[in-house]
Amino acid sequence: MSSAAAHTAHQAPTGFIRKYIFSLDHKVIGIQYWFLALFSVFIGMFLSLLMRFHVVFPDMKVGLFETLWPTGASGGVMTPELYLSLMTMHGTIMVFFVLTTAPQSGFGNSFLPIQIGAEDMAFPVLNMLSFWTTFIALIVMLAAFFVEGGAPLGGWTAYPPLSGLGAIAGPGQGMGQTLWVVSIAIFCGASLMGAINFIATTMDLRAKGMTFMRLPLTCWTWLVTAILGLLGFAVLLAAGILLLLDRSAGTSFFIPAGLVVNDQVMNHKGGSPLLWQHLFWFFGHPEVYIAILPGMGVTSQVLSVFARKPIFGYRAMVYAIMSIGFLGFVVWGHHMFMSGMSPYSSMAFSVLTMTIGVPSAIKTFNWIGTLWGGQIRFTTAMMFALGFVSLFISGGISGIFLGQPALDLYLHDTPFVVGHFHMIMGVAAIFGMFAGTFYWFPKMFGRMMHEGLGKLHFYLTFIGVYAIFTPMHFLGIAGNPRRYADFKDVEYMAGLMSVHEFMTYAAFFTAASQLIFVINLIWSWTKGPKAPANPWEATTLEWSVPSPPPFDNFGGVHPVVHHGPYEYSVPGAPKDYVMQTDPPLVPGTVKH
């Protein structure tokens, strides 16, 4: 297959289908992934707005709800089941089709080969298959909205028994949940294909002179993320298959004996719901790093470029990325402190969880060290990268609280957790994507984005997301339960409803601010000024070729790398940046 791929990929295709639909070109595939994630993020955001609305106005009749869900919102009032299905689909779509897709498959596909000096990914056909398999997974997932019973209620973690019993467990737990499991299994396949490509490409297709210690940090994060995806998604796939069999073939891997649901005794024996939790979180925790690591890479890249300084502690950054990747695999139990696990296990998972603070702190201090004394250029990409650092700190600190079993027992089923993971895994990762978009848009589409609109979008979004997610921590400490559709009859919640209202308004405000991004995108795509090859005066290889790059990236030339990726303000160099492909600097011209 690989040789066939080489054969087909060598010539630039001319037909529309081969060029834009079933393309083998990593740049086109990257953009396809990026659009898939963009489409998904708007669906995910829409669902979250509906949830926020319902929490605050549980009895308000809304015609739109009834139009969209005639059964789930008959009379225009959302049922708790519909609320749970929105929550499930919001989480699933955001985690899999946005956070896993855009930073790694989108930007990684677009720029990994160019940054390492390769003409394409190692296996272009596999790459195309990977995208289209992801696309099918998305279609199957969205189909869950339209089948009988609607979308599943089991949350993005699909805990059994709820997820393993079928329609008797509630609307959406029939066909909807089956489609969910099938979609995730397909997605696992797609991610595995992607991981094979990322790893083989990084290991074997680097240009001459592109040593591992000259790789841009983005490439390091894509490599480690690919390894995490490879090991994690294989496990999720195995778990998904077992869950599917429990649902449809009457096996009892996860469903315990003697379970009574809706007055009916289930015909399952001896399965263990905790087994699913272990398998799921063995994937689920590395998944957090799959979402955030590429954002860290982009942030490092952007901070260095716009501070006009080498990244502080490159090697430490690389080792921190590796440590985070490794530690990510040994802390899954901290998602299960509530499961009644032995306190000794909890202690071990807790200590390991705290250990992640070390490489995370190394990265954070290195980012600050990079900024220190820099000649900072406040571009939109830079603003979002700074926003990433801010959110990473805010979201990370609450992780220290939750990593302690005694505190987690209290906080786990409260919005404290929701606030924590939205800040670090959700919004920080999304800021990484925005930073990447504003930084690479000129290279991807050949036009510059509007900086004024970009900054306005940044400020409103930055304020908006803090306004949504900070109060969640206070609500959690105040004892607000999580996943409740409304708090109408919960007396002690009455005093907290004004906080909920504030968060809902903040959510609508933030969502509205995203329209500025959409306008900027459309304007820039159609009317933005043409981008030069290197508008940011950056050093890495993608900026040494025209915007957008030619089909084979380097126009038939095989680049040779002579420099590290972050050589800014090098004393004695003719410019304040030395591109990786620039000839070696002549000794003797260096000022000390």
Add this chain to the structure above:
Amino acid sequence: MATSATTDIWKGGDQPPGGGGFGGGGSGPGGRGVSRRASFTGLMVLLAAVLMFFAALTSAFVVRRGLSNDWVSTQLPSVIWFSTAVLLASSVVLELARRALKAGQRENFHRLWIAGSVLGSLFLIGQYMAWVQLKAQGIYLATNPSSSFFYVLTAAHAVHLIGGVLALLYVTVQALRLRLGPGKRTAIDVCAMYWHFLDGLWIYLLVLFLVWG
């Protein structure tokens, strides 16, 4: 990245690194993103994923067995021994085929490779027969956790093996059409390694069933 900058400045730039080791690079001018090395790396990465997949199923197996009181050991169907022998033989024959090709004996390669592919397909039929034998004893997927794992693990292995058989057939077709250039030699090596891996995986699963099944 001050280190690299300083090194470059002082040494007047680096020599482009040679292949291998930490820091080797260079796709060279050969083809669009395809090289023998990348194919092997791709294979290794794929095998790591397969290994992880079966490790997850094994851990589920061990936990489910340890937790329950409804585990009834499944008597392995007798045909399993026949298919195991066939699978081992297929690996040996494929290896002989590779050696024949190295020695330039094309005809021999064709014969042996086709024989290996037939043996591989025969193993799949053997696995199907094992299921039929179990079914005849009234042991189905949902009968008890042990049988559930037997069906799941053999099916998962068989699916991977079907991929392997398709790859063997691909090489067979290419061989018969006399299109075995150097690029295809990589395909042969990759196929053979994948096949041996599945062979080893089957032995592992067999031991798992024998010891704990």
